[in-house]
Amino acid sequence: xxxxxxxxxxxLQKDGRLSNxxxxxxxxxxxxxxxxxxxxxxQRGIIEGYRAQVSLRALNRSVQAMVATQIRPLRRDVVAAFxxxxxRLPEVVSVYTMAGSDDFLVHVTAQDIDHLHAFLLDQFTxxxxxxxxxxxxxxQHLTNPVLDPLP
Amino acid sequence: xxxxxxxxxxxLQKDGRLSNxxxxxxxxxxxxxxxxxxxxxxQRGIIEGYRAQVSLRALNRSVQAMVATQIRPLRRDVVAAFxxxxxRLPEVVSVYTMAGSDDFLVHVTAQDIDHLHAFLLDQFTxxxxxxxxxxxxxxQHLTNPVLDPLP
DNA sequence: GCCGGAATCCGAATTTCCTTCGGTCGAAGG
DNA sequence: CCTTCGACCGAAGGAAATTCGGATTCCGGC
Numbered sequence: 001x002x003x004x005x006x007x008x009x010x011x012l013q014k015d016g017r018l019s020n021x022x023x024x025x026x027x028x029x030x031x032x033x034x035x036x037x038x039x040x041x042x043q044r045g046i047i048e049g050y051r052a053q054v055s056l057r058a059l060n061r062s063v064q065a066m067v068a069t070q071i072r073p074l075r076r077d078v079v080a081a082f083x084x085x086x087x088r089l090p091e092v093v094s095v096y097t098m099a100g101s102d103d104f105l106v107h108v109t110a111q112d113i114d115h116l117h118a119f120l121l122d123q124f125t126x127x128x129x130x131x132x133x134x135x136x137x138x139x140q141h142l143t144n145p146v147l148d149p150l151p
Numbered sequence: 152x153x154x155x156x157x158x159x160x161x162x163l164q165k166d167g168r169l170s171n172x173x174x175x176x177x178x179x180x181x182x183x184x185x186x187x188x189x190x191x192x193x194q195r196g197i198i199e200g201y202r203a204q205v206s207l208r209a210l211n212r213s214v215q216a217m218v219a220t221q222i223r224p225l226r227r228d229v230v231a232a233f234x235x236x237x238x239r240l241p242e243v244v245s246v247y248t249m250a251g252s253d254d255f256l257v258h259v260t261a262q263d264i265d266h267l268h269a270f271l272l273d274q275f276t277x278x279x280x281x282x283x284x285x286x287x288x289x290x291q292h293l294t295n296p297v298l299d300p301l302p
Numbered sequence: 303g304c305c306g307g308a309a310t311c312c313g314a315a316t317t318t319c320c321t322t323c324g325g326t327c328g329a330a331g332g
Numbered sequence: 333c334c335t336t337c338g339a340c341c342g343a344a345g346g347a348a349a350t351t352c353g354g355a356t357t358c359c360g361g362c
Contacts, residue, residue, distance in 0.1 A: 017201040021349085031349080048206050050168040054199065144239075183341065
Protein backbone atom coordinates (compact mmCIF):
# COMPACT_ATOMS: atom_id res chain seq x y z
CA UNK A 1 0.00 0.00 0.00
CA UNK A 2 2.38 2.68 -1.24
CA UNK A 3 1.43 6.08 -2.59
CA UNK A 4 0.63 4.68 -6.04
CA UNK A 5 -1.95 2.36 -4.51
CA UNK A 6 -3.34 5.23 -2.51
CA UNK A 7 -3.69 7.31 -5.64
CA UNK A 8 -5.48 4.49 -7.45
CA UNK A 9 -7.92 4.10 -4.58
CA UNK A 10 -8.40 7.83 -4.41
CA UNK A 11 -9.27 8.20 -8.06
CA LEU A 12 -11.51 5.15 -8.21
CA GLN A 13 -13.47 6.41 -5.24
CA LYS A 14 -14.28 9.56 -7.12
CA ASP A 15 -14.98 7.76 -10.40
CA GLY A 16 -15.38 4.01 -10.29
CA ARG A 17 -15.61 3.72 -14.06
CA LEU A 18 -12.38 5.54 -14.78
CA SER A 19 -10.73 3.66 -17.61
CA ASN A 20 -7.51 1.87 -16.83
CA UNK A 21 -5.74 3.90 -19.48
CA UNK A 22 -6.86 7.22 -18.10
CA UNK A 23 -5.96 6.12 -14.59
CA UNK A 24 -2.50 5.03 -15.69
CA UNK A 25 -1.96 8.35 -17.38
CA UNK A 26 -2.97 10.27 -14.29
CA UNK A 27 -0.43 8.32 -12.27
CA UNK A 28 2.31 8.37 -14.87
CA UNK A 29 2.65 4.60 -15.11
CA UNK A 30 2.05 2.06 -17.87
CA UNK A 31 -1.51 0.76 -18.37
CA UNK A 32 -0.39 -2.80 -17.77
CA UNK A 33 1.19 -1.87 -14.46
CA UNK A 34 -1.86 0.09 -13.47
CA UNK A 35 -4.10 -2.82 -14.32
CA UNK A 36 -2.10 -5.20 -12.20
CA UNK A 37 -2.02 -2.80 -9.28
CA UNK A 38 -5.75 -2.26 -9.44
CA UNK A 39 -6.41 -5.97 -9.69
CA UNK A 40 -4.24 -6.64 -6.68
CA UNK A 41 -6.07 -4.00 -4.67
CA UNK A 42 -9.32 -5.70 -5.57
CA GLN A 43 -7.91 -9.11 -4.77
CA ARG A 44 -6.48 -8.07 -1.42
CA GLY A 45 -9.87 -6.74 -0.44
CA ILE A 46 -8.76 -3.13 -0.22
CA ILE A 47 -11.17 -2.33 -3.02
CA GLU A 48 -14.25 -4.28 -2.00
CA GLY A 49 -16.22 -3.63 -5.16
CA TYR A 50 -17.70 -1.04 -7.46
CA ARG A 51 -21.17 0.40 -7.08
CA ALA A 52 -23.36 2.73 -9.06
CA GLN A 53 -24.65 5.45 -6.78
CA VAL A 54 -28.36 5.93 -7.33
CA SER A 55 -30.57 8.88 -6.52
CA LEU A 56 -32.99 7.99 -3.75
CA ARG A 57 -35.47 10.50 -5.11
CA ALA A 58 -35.45 8.85 -8.51
CA LEU A 59 -36.09 5.53 -6.81
CA ASN A 60 -39.23 6.92 -5.23
CA ARG A 61 -37.69 7.16 -1.78
CA SER A 62 -37.89 10.79 -0.77
CA VAL A 63 -38.28 10.26 2.97
CA GLN A 64 -35.40 9.01 5.08
CA ALA A 65 -35.33 8.22 8.76
CA MET A 66 -33.00 6.81 11.39
CA VAL A 67 -34.55 4.28 13.73
CA ALA A 68 -32.73 3.82 17.03
CA THR A 69 -33.68 0.32 18.10
CA GLN A 70 -33.32 -1.73 21.25
CA ILE A 71 -33.73 -5.49 21.26
CA ARG A 72 -33.78 -8.10 24.03
CA PRO A 73 -32.34 -10.50 24.82
CA LEU A 74 -28.96 -9.28 23.58
CA ARG A 75 -27.84 -12.74 22.64
CA ARG A 76 -25.55 -13.44 19.73
CA ASP A 77 -28.16 -15.37 17.78
CA VAL A 78 -30.89 -12.78 18.33
CA VAL A 79 -28.57 -9.98 17.22
CA ALA A 80 -27.46 -11.84 14.12
CA ALA A 81 -31.02 -12.74 13.15
CA PHE A 82 -32.15 -9.15 13.57
CA UNK A 83 -29.28 -7.80 11.49
CA UNK A 84 -29.84 -10.23 8.68
CA UNK A 85 -33.59 -9.93 8.41
CA UNK A 86 -33.57 -6.15 8.65
CA UNK A 87 -30.84 -5.77 6.04
CA ARG A 88 -32.96 -7.75 3.64
CA LEU A 89 -35.86 -5.30 3.76
CA PRO A 90 -35.90 -3.11 0.65
CA GLU A 91 -36.62 0.03 2.69
CA VAL A 92 -33.44 -0.43 4.73
CA VAL A 93 -30.33 1.27 3.43
CA SER A 94 -27.93 0.34 6.20
CA VAL A 95 -27.73 -0.95 9.75
CA TYR A 96 -25.30 0.27 12.40
CA THR A 97 -24.73 -2.11 15.28
CA MET A 98 -23.95 0.10 18.24
CA ALA A 99 -22.50 0.22 21.69
CA GLY A 100 -24.50 2.32 24.13
CA SER A 101 -28.12 2.64 25.00
CA ASP A 102 -29.33 1.93 21.47
CA ASP A 103 -28.45 -1.44 20.04
CA PHE A 104 -28.94 -0.48 16.40
CA LEU A 105 -29.37 2.52 14.17
CA VAL A 106 -31.40 1.52 11.13
CA HIS A 107 -31.34 3.90 8.19
CA VAL A 108 -34.63 3.48 6.31
CA THR A 109 -36.23 5.09 3.27
CA ALA A 110 -39.81 5.36 2.07
CA GLN A 111 -41.68 7.23 -0.59
CA ASP A 112 -43.51 9.38 1.93
CA ILE A 113 -44.37 9.72 5.60
CA ASP A 114 -47.37 7.43 5.34
CA HIS A 115 -45.33 4.62 3.91
CA LEU A 116 -42.65 5.15 6.53
CA HIS A 117 -45.29 4.88 9.24
CA ALA A 118 -46.77 1.75 7.72
CA PHE A 119 -43.33 0.21 7.34
CA LEU A 120 -42.50 0.79 10.99
CA LEU A 121 -45.84 -0.59 12.14
CA ASP A 122 -45.35 -3.67 10.00
CA GLN A 123 -41.70 -4.38 10.63
CA PHE A 124 -40.84 -2.92 14.02
CA THR A 125 -43.94 -2.87 16.18
CA UNK A 126 -44.62 -6.52 15.47
CA UNK A 127 -41.32 -8.08 16.34
CA UNK A 128 -41.08 -9.67 19.72
CA UNK A 129 -37.36 -9.03 20.20
CA UNK A 130 -37.75 -5.27 19.67
CA UNK A 131 -38.42 -3.71 23.04
CA UNK A 132 -38.26 -0.11 21.89
CA UNK A 133 -37.43 2.18 19.00
CA UNK A 134 -37.26 5.90 18.32
CA UNK A 135 -37.64 7.27 14.82
CA UNK A 136 -35.99 10.49 13.67
CA UNK A 137 -36.51 12.03 10.26
CA UNK A 138 -33.39 12.72 8.21
CA UNK A 139 -33.48 16.05 6.41
CA GLN A 140 -30.29 15.50 4.47
CA HIS A 141 -27.56 12.92 4.12
CA LEU A 142 -24.17 14.16 3.02
CA THR A 143 -21.40 11.75 2.13
CA ASN A 144 -17.69 12.33 1.99
CA PRO A 145 -16.65 11.03 -1.43
CA VAL A 146 -12.95 10.88 -0.57
CA LEU A 147 -11.65 8.33 1.89
CA ASP A 148 -7.90 8.12 2.08
CA PRO A 149 -5.75 6.18 4.52
CA LEU A 150 -5.37 8.11 7.75
CA PRO A 151 -1.74 9.10 8.27
CA UNK B 152 -38.05 4.43 -15.86
CA UNK B 153 -39.43 1.12 -17.13
CA UNK B 154 -38.35 -2.32 -16.05
CA UNK B 155 -35.34 -2.28 -18.35
CA UNK B 156 -34.04 0.84 -16.64
CA UNK B 157 -34.69 -0.74 -13.28
CA UNK B 158 -32.73 -3.80 -14.29
CA UNK B 159 -29.81 -1.66 -15.46
CA UNK B 160 -29.77 0.22 -12.18
CA UNK B 161 -30.08 -3.02 -10.26
CA UNK B 162 -27.12 -4.66 -11.96
CA LEU B 163 -24.90 -1.59 -11.83
CA GLN B 164 -25.53 -1.25 -8.11
CA LYS B 165 -24.19 -4.72 -7.59
CA ASP B 166 -21.27 -4.26 -10.00
CA GLY B 167 -20.50 -0.76 -11.16
CA ARG B 168 -17.83 -1.93 -13.59
CA LEU B 169 -20.04 -4.39 -15.42
CA SER B 170 -19.19 -4.05 -19.09
CA ASN B 171 -21.84 -2.65 -21.36
CA UNK B 172 -21.74 -5.83 -23.40
CA UNK B 173 -22.27 -8.09 -20.44
CA UNK B 174 -25.05 -5.89 -19.16
CA UNK B 175 -26.78 -5.91 -22.53
CA UNK B 176 -26.55 -9.67 -22.65
CA UNK B 177 -28.07 -10.02 -19.20
CA UNK B 178 -31.01 -7.88 -20.28
CA UNK B 179 -31.40 -9.43 -23.71
CA UNK B 180 -30.96 -6.16 -25.59
CA UNK B 181 -28.37 -4.87 -28.04
CA UNK B 182 -25.21 -3.27 -26.64
CA UNK B 183 -25.95 -0.03 -28.43
CA UNK B 184 -29.39 0.19 -26.88
CA UNK B 185 -28.02 -0.66 -23.49
CA UNK B 186 -25.35 1.99 -23.80
CA UNK B 187 -27.89 4.66 -24.64
CA UNK B 188 -30.16 3.63 -21.80
CA UNK B 189 -27.34 3.69 -19.30
CA UNK B 190 -26.13 7.05 -20.55
CA UNK B 191 -29.60 8.49 -20.21
CA UNK B 192 -29.89 7.20 -16.67
CA UNK B 193 -26.62 8.90 -15.85
CA GLN B 194 -27.69 12.08 -17.58
CA ARG B 195 -31.07 12.23 -15.88
CA GLY B 196 -29.36 11.97 -12.53
CA ILE B 197 -30.88 8.62 -11.66
CA ILE B 198 -27.39 7.18 -11.62
CA GLU B 199 -25.42 9.83 -9.75
CA GLY B 200 -22.02 8.30 -10.26
CA TYR B 201 -19.82 5.28 -9.79
CA ARG B 202 -17.70 4.64 -6.74
CA ALA B 203 -15.14 2.10 -5.70
CA GLN B 204 -16.05 0.74 -2.29
CA VAL B 205 -12.99 0.65 -0.07
CA SER B 206 -12.29 -1.36 3.06
CA LEU B 207 -12.09 0.92 6.07
CA ARG B 208 -9.77 -1.52 7.75
CA ALA B 209 -7.34 -1.38 4.86
CA LEU B 210 -7.42 2.41 5.07
CA ASN B 211 -6.28 2.25 8.66
CA ARG B 212 -9.68 3.16 10.05
CA SER B 213 -10.73 0.30 12.26
CA VAL B 214 -12.75 2.31 14.75
CA GLN B 215 -16.09 3.84 13.79
CA ALA B 216 -18.40 5.99 15.86
CA MET B 217 -21.60 7.94 15.54
CA VAL B 218 -21.55 11.39 17.08
CA ALA B 219 -24.98 12.83 17.90
CA THR B 220 -24.41 16.55 17.86
CA GLN B 221 -26.39 19.60 18.89
CA ILE B 222 -25.50 23.08 17.68
CA ARG B 223 -26.85 26.52 18.52
CA PRO B 224 -28.11 28.80 17.17
CA LEU B 225 -30.02 26.70 14.66
CA ARG B 226 -29.76 29.28 11.96
CA ARG B 227 -29.47 28.43 8.30
CA ASP B 228 -25.97 29.82 7.93
CA VAL B 229 -24.67 28.11 11.05
CA VAL B 230 -26.13 24.79 9.95
CA ALA B 231 -24.67 25.09 6.45
CA ALA B 232 -21.25 26.06 7.75
CA PHE B 233 -21.21 23.14 10.16
CA UNK B 234 -22.23 20.66 7.48
CA UNK B 235 -19.64 21.85 5.04
CA UNK B 236 -16.69 22.05 7.39
CA UNK B 237 -17.44 18.71 9.00
CA UNK B 238 -17.88 16.93 5.69
CA ARG B 239 -14.42 18.10 4.71
CA LEU B 240 -12.70 16.37 7.61
CA PRO B 241 -11.02 13.16 6.44
CA GLU B 242 -12.26 11.24 9.48
CA VAL B 243 -15.88 11.97 8.61
CA VAL B 244 -17.65 9.43 6.41
CA SER B 245 -21.09 11.01 6.33
CA VAL B 246 -23.32 13.54 8.04
CA TYR B 247 -27.03 13.10 8.68
CA THR B 248 -28.96 16.30 9.30
CA MET B 249 -31.78 15.33 11.60
CA ALA B 250 -35.10 16.36 12.99
CA GLY B 251 -35.49 15.72 16.69
CA SER B 252 -33.37 16.32 19.73
CA ASP B 253 -30.08 15.75 17.91
CA ASP B 254 -29.31 18.12 15.08
CA PHE B 255 -26.75 15.90 13.36
CA LEU B 256 -25.45 12.38 13.34
CA VAL B 257 -21.84 12.39 12.25
CA HIS B 258 -20.34 9.08 11.21
CA VAL B 259 -16.61 9.22 11.92
CA THR B 260 -13.70 6.81 11.61
CA ALA B 261 -10.30 6.64 13.21
CA GLN B 262 -7.45 4.18 13.39
CA ASP B 263 -8.02 3.49 17.08
CA ILE B 264 -9.79 4.75 20.17
CA ASP B 265 -7.02 7.17 21.04
CA HIS B 266 -7.20 8.86 17.67
CA LEU B 267 -10.97 9.01 17.89
CA HIS B 268 -10.69 10.70 21.25
CA ALA B 269 -8.14 13.17 19.96
CA PHE B 270 -10.23 13.91 16.92
CA LEU B 271 -13.30 14.68 19.02
CA LEU B 272 -11.30 16.90 21.38
CA ASP B 273 -9.84 18.78 18.45
CA GLN B 274 -12.87 19.10 16.23
CA PHE B 275 -15.93 19.00 18.48
CA THR B 276 -14.99 20.25 21.91
CA UNK B 277 -13.46 23.37 20.45
CA UNK B 278 -16.28 24.65 18.30
CA UNK B 279 -18.36 27.35 19.75
CA UNK B 280 -21.58 26.41 17.91
CA UNK B 281 -21.52 22.86 19.30
CA UNK B 282 -23.41 22.87 22.58
CA UNK B 283 -23.34 19.14 23.12
CA UNK B 284 -22.44 15.80 21.57
CA UNK B 285 -22.71 12.14 22.50
CA UNK B 286 -20.40 9.57 20.95
CA UNK B 287 -21.39 5.95 20.40
CA UNK B 288 -19.04 3.31 19.11
CA UNK B 289 -20.17 1.39 16.02
CA UNK B 290 -19.44 -2.32 16.22
CA GLN B 291 -20.51 -3.08 12.68
CA HIS B 292 -21.94 -1.28 9.68
CA LEU B 293 -23.98 -3.37 7.26
CA THR B 294 -25.12 -1.95 3.94
CA ASN B 295 -27.90 -3.08 1.68
CA PRO B 296 -26.27 -3.40 -1.74
CA VAL B 297 -29.56 -3.51 -3.63
CA LEU B 298 -31.74 -0.44 -3.82
CA ASP B 299 -34.67 -0.76 -6.20
CA PRO B 300 -37.56 1.62 -6.71
CA LEU B 301 -40.18 1.09 -4.08
CA PRO B 302 -43.40 -0.18 -5.66
C1' DG C 303 31.62 -5.69 -3.97
C1' DC C 304 29.31 -9.31 -6.33
C1' DC C 305 25.82 -12.57 -7.36
C1' DG C 306 21.20 -14.69 -7.63
C1' DG C 307 16.41 -14.62 -7.01
C1' DA C 308 12.19 -12.28 -6.62
C1' DA C 309 9.33 -8.61 -7.45
C1' DT C 310 8.00 -4.90 -10.23
C1' DC C 311 7.44 -2.62 -14.31
C1' DC C 312 7.08 -1.88 -19.19
C1' DG C 313 5.73 -2.32 -24.27
C1' DA C 314 3.88 -4.87 -28.04
C1' DA C 315 0.31 -7.98 -29.63
C1' DT C 316 -4.14 -9.94 -29.28
C1' DT C 317 -8.62 -9.95 -27.86
C1' DT C 318 -12.48 -7.63 -26.30
C1' DC C 319 -15.19 -3.72 -25.84
C1' DC C 320 -17.03 1.02 -26.71
C1' DT C 321 -19.17 4.11 -29.68
C1' DT C 322 -21.16 5.89 -33.78
C1' DC C 323 -24.30 5.78 -37.46
C1' DG C 324 -27.46 4.29 -40.83
C1' DG C 325 -31.36 1.60 -41.19
C1' DT C 326 -35.68 -1.16 -39.53
C1' DC C 327 -39.73 -1.74 -37.00
C1' DG C 328 -43.93 -0.48 -34.62
C1' DA C 329 -47.12 2.70 -32.50
C1' DA C 330 -49.69 7.08 -32.58
C1' DG C 331 -51.97 10.45 -35.05
C1' DG C 332 -53.74 12.72 -39.09
C1' DC D 333 -53.31 4.55 -45.74
C1' DC D 334 -49.59 7.48 -44.86
C1' DT D 335 -46.44 10.11 -42.04
C1' DT D 336 -43.84 10.93 -38.12
C1' DC D 337 -41.52 9.87 -34.18
C1' DG D 338 -39.23 7.13 -31.00
C1' DA D 339 -36.90 3.03 -29.76
C1' DC D 340 -34.09 -0.50 -31.08
C1' DC D 341 -30.69 -3.08 -33.66
C1' DG D 342 -26.29 -4.48 -36.23
C1' DA D 343 -22.09 -3.48 -38.53
C1' DA D 344 -17.71 -1.06 -38.49
C1' DG D 345 -13.92 1.65 -36.96
C1' DG D 346 -11.46 3.01 -33.23
C1' DA D 347 -10.13 2.57 -28.46
C1' DA D 348 -9.39 -0.02 -24.40
C1' DA D 349 -8.47 -4.28 -21.70
C1' DT D 350 -5.64 -8.09 -21.10
C1' DT D 351 -1.75 -11.14 -21.78
C1' DC D 352 2.97 -12.16 -21.89
C1' DG D 353 7.90 -12.03 -22.56
C1' DG D 354 11.67 -9.37 -21.40
C1' DA D 355 14.11 -5.51 -18.85
C1' DT D 356 14.98 -3.31 -14.61
C1' DT D 357 15.28 -2.71 -9.76
C1' DC D 358 15.55 -4.27 -5.11
C1' DC D 359 17.35 -6.98 -1.51
C1' DG D 360 19.75 -10.80 1.01
C1' DG D 361 23.50 -13.68 1.22
C1' DC D 362 28.17 -14.57 0.39
